[in-house]
Amino acid sequence: MNKAWKFGDDVSTDAIIPGRYLTLNKPEKLAEHVFENERENFADKVEEGDYIVAGENFGCGSSREHAPLAIKGAGIKAIIAKSFARIFYRNAINLGILAIECGETDEIEEEDELEINKNTITDKTKDKTFEIEKKPEFIEEIVQKDGLLPYVKEEYLDV
Incomplete structure (x- = not known):
């Protein structure tokens, strides 16, 4: 079963991946430093398929793609x-x-x-279910195809 890693409000992209690592661009290398100033040994403890759970305004700050790329490299589902x-x-x-x-x-x-299903999050620890708002179908397809580039290649370029 996949576990939750809890964060608060206003988690910035600098907190996710410190600016000194912006010369890196491979997800697995960025993942080595994800949340390193926020959580001791986070990169060593997080497991493939875990979840980040946070409050308001997650990912505030700069528009760098390095932050979600580091999270993806860490195996966050x-x-x-x-x-x-x-x-x-x-x-x-x-x-x-x-x-x-x-x-x-x-x-x-x-x-x-x-556990996340199409329209619900189930907290197995507490036996509670939370409804989630359905996303537009194309967004779900982008995520299922592992990103916008694979989605565009498959849907529009016949590659």
Whole structure:
């Protein structure tokens, strides 16, 4: 089962990946430094398929794609937040990361085991289910195809 990593409000792109690593562009290299100033050994502890759960305005700050790329490289399955900075949200979707807005993230705690279905988040630890707003079909398809570039190649370029 995949667990939740809990963060608060206004998590900036600098908190996700410090600026000194912006010369890196490979997801696995960026992942080595994800949240390194915020959570000790986060990169070593996070497991493939885990979730980030946060409050308001996740991904605020600069518009750099390095932040969602570092999260993707760390193996995070989805980011669940009350709200996202719009540019971060779009960058996450474009990179194939599921970004879910849910107003009830306060009810999810660190290390709760979660499961995401099409319209719900189930907190298996607490036996609670939270409704999530359905995304437009094309956004779901972009995420399913692992990002905007693979989506465009398959849907429009016949590659």
